[in-house]
Amino acid sequence: MGFHTFDIDSAAKLDDPSRYRFVSREELLSLLDPRPDAVVADLGSGTGFFTDDVAPYVETMYAVDVQEAMHDFYRENGAPENVAFVTADIASLPFDDDALDAAFSTMTYHEFATDEALAELARVVKPGGRVVTVDWTATGEGHAGPPTDERFALGDAVADFEAAGFTVTHGATRHETFVCTARRRD
Template sequence: MGFHTFDPEKADKLEDVERYRYISREELVGHLDIATGDTVADLGSGTGFYSDDVSPFVENLYAVDVQNTMHDHYREKGVPENVSLVTADISDVPFSDGELDAVFSTMTFHEFASDDALAEIARILRPGGRFVVADWTASGRGESGPPVEERYDEDKAHELVTSAGFDVEYEAERPETFILVAIR
């Protein structure tokens, strides 16, 4: 799709509880199937809206964003003790092979999905680790989120993820979003 990022001047929009209509905390945590001692990464974490929701359920959470400005916004609101901020491109994250139990991306897959990024995600996940994606769908009407032409639909996301060596366990297309759960 091409690299772009969310405008940091609109960061306040990332804290809007209306985001839960696209994926709730309960749905996200349920799909992650995490345990208290797990280490997880939020890819494209922005201001930490969903990082804050997942962090109480894990030992360590890495909030990964390519824009340090987003981390500044997160610092302003307060970062939980078990959350570490990581400024990195998804195709080159500073984690060891198999270090993470799960990773998730909420409304950012369209910003980073590439062969290199997906190979990197496969590398950092332990065997059996989960990759949960909730993103805007190209099948939507574009009522919210990025322009439709910048999005993937569920089928294309499935193809990209399986090409990177993941097995898709669950997927669903919705009016404006899709969700995909894959296992390494």
């Protein structure tokens, strides 16, 4: 797998509304089921495209990205007041144990999917908390997103989340993407 980051020179492409064809705002909110008092992290937040969709429904929204330049791009476009910027690798998150009610990643799982990153998610997400993952599937045609040899299949993600201490409650493979919702076990 090719663990890479998105080219900051192409960041404006991340704000293209056509991205909703892969996961809509409504689908993401339905899968995440956020509460008004929730603390949620967008893993690989980039320009904040999906962060902005979830932020109005939670108390604290963390925009987590490994590239400070992505945060700069997001700040320049304006971020909701409840968004806090965190520059970190998913395998080394600066949160306390059980700090997050939920987390989500949209089209970034292939960039961080390691045993260390999943163990870190199990550490920072509260027992019963959700992690929603929507990413490019290895079984897709590859017309959008990274090359298919840099992608994971739903079964890979399910196995990895289960091994890390989560129970997968929903999974589906679509034409170019998969969705996986997992809850942290107690």
